[in-house]
Amino acid sequence: MRKKRTLAGxxxxxxxxxLSLAACxxxxxxxxxxxxxxxxxxxxxxxxxxxxxxxxxxNEGTLSVLAWPGYAEDGSTDxxxxxxxxxxxxxxxxxxxxxxxxxxxxxxxxxxGQYDVVSASGDATLRLIAAGDVxxxxxxxxxxxxxEYDFLxxxxxxxxxxxxxxxxxxxxxxxxxxxxxxxxxxxxxxxxVFEDASTYSGKVTAYDSPIYIADAALYLMKTQPDLGIKxxxxxxxxxxxxxxxxxxxxxEHVGEYWSDYLKEISAFESGDSVVGTTWxxxxxxxxxxxxxxxxxxxxxxxxxxWMISSKTEVPNCAYAWLNHIISPEANAAVAEWFGEAPANxxxxxxxxxGFCDGYHAGDESYADQIHYWTTPIEQCLxxxxxxxxxxxxxxxxxxxxxxx
Amino acid sequence: MSGVLHRHPRLRLGLLxxxxxxxxxxxxxxxxxxxxITALWTADGFTGNIQREWTLDNxxxxxxxxxxRTITIRTLLTAVAVTVIDxxxxxxxxxxxxxxxxxxxxRLLVIAILTPLWASYLVKAYAWRGMFSADGPIxxxxxxxxxxxxxxxxxxxxxxxxxxxxxxxxxxxxAGLERLPNSLLEAxxxxxxxxxxxxxxxxxxxxxxxxxxxxxxTFSLTLGDYIAVKIVGGTNQMLGNVIYDNVLTxxxxxxxxxxxxxxxxxxxxxxxxxxxxxxxxxx
Numbered sequence: 001m002r003k004k005r006t007l008a009g010x011x012x013x014x015x016x017x018x019l020s021l022a023a024c025x026x027x028x029x030x031x032x033x034x035x036x037x038x039x040x041x042x043x044x045x046x047x048x049x050x051x052x053x054x055x056x057x058x059n060e061g062t063l064s065v066l067a068w069p070g071y072a073e074d075g076s077t078d079x080x081x082x083x084x085x086x087x088x089x090x091x092x093x094x095x096x097x098x099x100x101x102x103x104x105x106x107x108x109x110x111x112x113g114q115y116d117v118v119s120a121s122g123d124a125t126l127r128l129i130a131a132g133d134v135x136x137x138x139x140x141x142x143x144x145x146x147x148e149y150d151f152l153x154x155x156x157x158x159x160x161x162x163x164x165x166x167x168x169x170x171x172x173x174x175x176x177x178x179x180x181x182x183x184x185x186x187x188x189x190x191x192x193v194f195e196d197a198s199t200y201s202g203k204v205t206a207y208d209s210p211i212y213i214a215d216a217a218l219y220l221m222k223t224q225p226d227l228g229i230k231x232x233x234x235x236x237x238x239x240x241x242x243x244x245x246x247x248x249x250x251x252e253h254v255g256e257y258w259s260d261y262l263k264e265i266s267a268f269e270s271g272d273s274v275v276g277t278t279w280x281x282x283x284x285x286x287x288x289x290x291x292x293x294x295x296x297x298x299x300x301x302x303x304x305x306w307m308i309s310s311k312t313e314v315p316n317c318a319y320a321w322l323n324h325i326i327s328p329e330a331n332a333a334v335a336e337w338f339g340e341a342p343a344n345x346x347x348x349x350x351x352x353x354g355f356c357d358g359y360h361a362g363d364e365s366y367a368d369q370i371h372y373w374t375t376p377i378e379q380c381l382x383x384x385x386x387x388x389x390x391x392x393x394x395x396x397x398x399x400x401x402x403x404x
Numbered sequence: 405m406s407g408v409l410h411r412h413p414r415l416r417l418g419l420l421x422x423x424x425x426x427x428x429x430x431x432x433x434x435x436x437x438x439x440x441i442t443a444l445w446t447a448d449g450f451t452g453n454i455q456r457e458w459t460l461d462n463x464x465x466x467x468x469x470x471x472x473r474t475i476t477i478r479t480l481l482t483a484v485a486v487t488v489i490d491x492x493x494x495x496x497x498x499x500x501x502x503x504x505x506x507x508x509x510x511r512l513l514v515i516a517i518l519t520p521l522w523a524s525y526l527v528k529a530y531a532w533r534g535m536f537s538a539d540g541p542i543x544x545x546x547x548x549x550x551x552x553x554x555x556x557x558x559x560x561x562x563x564x565x566x567x568x569x570x571x572x573x574x575x576x577x578x579a580g581l582e583r584l585p586n587s588l589l590e591a592x593x594x595x596x597x598x599x600x601x602x603x604x605x606x607x608x609x610x611x612x613x614x615x616x617x618x619x620x621x622t623f624s625l626t627l628g629d630y631i632a633v634k635i636v637g638g639t640n641q642m643l644g645n646v647i648y649d650n651v652l653t654x655x656x657x658x659x660x661x662x663x664x665x666x667x668x669x670x671x672x673x674x675x676x677x678x679x680x681x682x683x684x685x686x687x
Binding site for chain 2: 102104105107108111126127130131202203209210251254255256257259266270271272375377391392393396400401403404
């Protein structure tokens with residue numbers, strides 16, 4: 001009897017403690033939306049009022065970078081591939097790099113406040129802005145910004161109400177990679193990973209993120225016009241269901257999903273995966289007979305933005321990094337290494353011959369054909385007003401169900 | 405000071421038990437309570453910021469959507485399979501160590517069983533990824549018989565986890581068997597029991613609490629695992645993956661908290677069942 005009372009007492013104490021913690025938490029919530037910020041974002045949100053730097057001082061000496069794999073190379077992968085060391089020498093900011101594998105991971109990690117700058121894709125940027133995790137960027141303090149392509153500036157995924165929240169970095173497409181020894185004839189269409197997936201059953205791979213639903217939607221947009229999909233990121237409930245069905249059928253033949261790019265490399269090298277979606281940088285790393293193509297349906301892709309954390313304690317190093325990473329030298333090096341079009345046209349003078357033409361750098365009409373990652377929201381992004389579209393949370397739920 | 409303590413036995417007891425009880429209350433039960441409370445909130449679908457409004461929606465989703473039932477059952481079956489395989493593998497090893505091997509061999513065997521625990525979990529999991537890969541040793545061994553590697557999937561997950569947790573089953577069984585006096589085995593033989601009857605009526609009843617103790621480790625560790633299944637599990641997901649995905653990629657901490665109450669409840673039920681068998685008293 002005594003023993004029982006002690007146990008109950010301890011439990012009650014623990015609960016009381018947690019409740020008081022919860023109460024503390026509730027009090028400081030709700031200061032996210034300040035009434036005086038006027039401009040509305042495309043999701044119908046009002047970004048929190050966060051101060052923007054208006055001048056720069058001395059560099060602080062350190063910088064914590066959160067980046068896509070291959071975006072902040074310091075020569076450790078390949079001695080010739082290094083744009084971090086020159087930055088450290090020039091500015092005296094010691095750089096530490098953390099790579100992330102999905103946009104969701106980037107959003108979560110940025111909430112921790114431990115990173116000063118982040119390379120965010122379009123499906124992360126607005127969420128970061130709306131949550132107040134990134135600060136508006138004063139582009140006047142970044143000399144190289146003036147050189148960048150105009151069609152990348154003031155876009156819905158990197159600005160709100162005409163205020164830039166970062167600097168454009170580059171853009172590219174998600175490609176279809178296949179093992180040239182096994183997959184014959186060479187695929188030309190995403191069909192290889194959807195309707196024809198049974199040919200290489202168990203050796204198909206796909207990107208492990210809800211945003212991959214857009215790849216299925218893009219395929220349906222081209223092959224089943226009856227569904228009326230105009231934008232793979234604006235799906236109503238029926239269109240999402242169709243994409244989910246396609247992905248559930250695909251799952252039967254998927255060997256494994258990848259979100260860790262190293263896992264995809266090892267799977268292609270060992271022959272466990274022979275066909276699936278990829279990035280150019282993965283093709284560069286993989287030591288096997290692989291090739292990557294841009295399928296005839298077009299592709300989803302990314303247009304990335306370097307952003308500064310609203311909680312950074314090293315704003316000067318952060319601004320120095322933004323200026324460095326879009327400088328012709330660094331932008332050219334990243335673009336060639338990762339396999340994407342640079343955002344700074346001057347970078348094209350420094351890349352290898354024909355590189356910028358190959359990636360259609362500066363070709364605005366081509367850039368418009370890539371369906372850049374963006375966050376699906378309730379207001380349909382394709383302009384429909386008679387239905388409400390599925391949100392990213394719906395997509396996350398659907399993705400769990402697809403994987404089963 | 406010591407005088408004060410001597411005169412006030414209650415103060416003495418309080419000082420002695422206070423810090424550990426505080427640790428238990430704050431760090432352990434407090435964290436569990438906080439988890440449960442988080443599960444009653446929601447996350448903003450767009451920004452992922454937590455909204456502190458009370459709702460049972462997360463639990464409603466967890467219990468009403470079929471996919472989570474499937475995942476829970478898959479996780480449970482995997483945990484049971486790993487536990488059964490480990491028990492079956494550990495019994496002969498433990499019996500040999502405790503009753504047959506010389507003291508010197510005994511010590512060497514204990515060291516041999518403990519050694520894998522020194523290697524990193526990840527190294528071992530990735531080693532099994534290599535074993536099961538299309539150009540790995542299992543494929544090479546199976547090829548002459550016209551078979552192929554089972555590939556990455558549930559089989560690979562069960563094998564990997566059974567390998568990882570085997571020492572946690574062998575050691576309690578070994579300790580349990582060591583406590584069994586040889587005289588009991590001899591008495592059983594003298595009374596005319598064969599090896600099989602002795603095993604069933606003398607060894608197994610003594611061993612049962614040890615098996616239960618080992619099963620708590622293998623069962624609970626499997627229930628919470630999400631890394632091995634990511635490495636060798638192919639497209640399968642376990643409860644741990646759902647929690648991980650909701651924290652790191654889904655940005656939905658409250659929902660992750662709701663899902664993580666499932667393994668907590670399963671373990672509570674399991675421990676209650678174990679308690680009823682009386683096995684815990686013998687630990």
